[in-house]
Amino acid sequence: MTTFAAGPVPTTLGAWTYEAVAALCAAGYSESDRHDFKRGLPDAKGLTKVACALANTFGGFIVLGVAEAARHSFEPIGIDPDGEIYGQFHAKIRAEPEIPISYPRQIEVPGSLKVLYVFEVLQSTRRPHLPSPADERIFWKRVGSSCRQMTLEEVRQQMLSLEEKREKLALLLIDLFHKQRSLEEQANVPDGHYSGDIFAFDIIDRIVVESYSILRDDVNTIGVLDTLRKQLLLLNAEKQKVLSMMALSYGPEDKARAINAYRELARRQLPGVSIIVEQIERSFREKFGIVNPYRPA
Numbered sequence: 001m002t003t004f005a006a007g008p009v010p011t012t013l014g015a016w017t018y019e020a021v022a023a024l025c026a027a028g029y030s031e032s033d034r035h036d037f038k039r040g041l042p043d044a045k046g047l048t049k050v051a052c053a054l055a056n057t058f059g060g061f062i063v064l065g066v067a068e069a070a071r072h073s074f075e076p077i078g079i080d081p082d083g084e085i086y087g088q089f090h091a092k093i094r095a096e097p098e099i100p101i102s103y104p105r106q107i108e109v110p111g112s113l114k115v116l117y118v119f120e121v122l123q124s125t126r127r128p129h130l131p132s133p134a135d136e137r138i139f140w141k142r143v144g145s146s147c148r149q150m151t152l153e154e155v156r157q158q159m160l161s162l163e164e165k166r167e168k169l170a171l172l173l174i175d176l177f178h179k180q181r182s183l184e185e186q187a188n189v190p191d192g193h194y195s196g197d198i199f200a201f202d203i204i205d206r207i208v209v210e211s212y213s214i215l216r217d218d219v220n221t222i223g224v225l226d227t228l229r230k231q232l233l234l235l236n237a238e239k240q241k242v243l244s245m246m247a248l249s250y251g252p253e254d255k256a257r258a259i260n261a262y263r264e265l266a267r268r269q270l271p272g273v274s275i276i277v278e279q280i281e282r283s284f285r286e287k288f289g290i291v292n293p294y295r296p297a
Helices: 018-026 044-056 085-092 152-187 202-210 219-247 252-288
Strands: 035-038 059-064 067-070 073-075 105-108 115-122 140-143 146-149
Touching (some): 018 035, 044 059, 085 115, 152 202, 219 252
Parallel strands (some): 035 059
Antiparallel strands (some): 059 115
16 A cells, blocks of 8 residues: 555545545645546546556556646646546557556545546556557556656566466366367267266366466456356266266166266256356457367367
8 A cells, every 4th residue: 555644545446535635635646656646638648658557567546637736736626527538538548458447436526516537547467558559659667656668577577477377268268178078078978878077177276266367357257167167066976976876786777877867967067068168268269369279260
């Protein structure tokens, strides 16, 4: 948490209040490594630079509606409420890859019809970002109250970190694809036949933990992976029953019934598992540009 004499700079969007802005203004702190005050909507070049710097460093906040009253003196006077402000703000950030921006927090200015808008720029899981215009392509970072150019080594380290996570997510897609194919085979074996395969989760568990920083905002993927796990665990439990029966002195008819019952369960689970695997593949392709090399084009 960044702290000045005026008090802490809020670290969550919900913690930003008029009082917090006013306290920082009174102390003359219009900028820090986690926040930047602006009078109104900045030009595209300046806004993109700040957004890239925050996304590449610790994340932070851009507050609209704070004016410089005198040298090193600021005042939260607000701006007119604008239902289009989010779209206008988002459109001015021209960065690669695209920086996600949440809907702003609107804060009323006491005794006025004007408001403050607080936009949060999260530390990006896809960093490093840079402005997309050809003449502005510099990697920025946030250092104190200023934006500074990243060193070549800093850029390289962020790219290596991102590429490592992308490779792990690609491995996850391959693992899910093989699970889907295995289930298809188990659902289509002839009467009285079965395989002894049990679904393992070591790859899923390890990659979700190691790639959490890139998946933490993808709540949907985390949720469907949990659903997939439950479906495959159910199949594992039923397969264990089949394997136990095969090892014991049950009659041929009882064993055949157990084998065919498992096959029917596999057939019922197959559509749901296939939907989940293809949904995750689509999500990774759209968000991270990751394609499963095993999936036929």
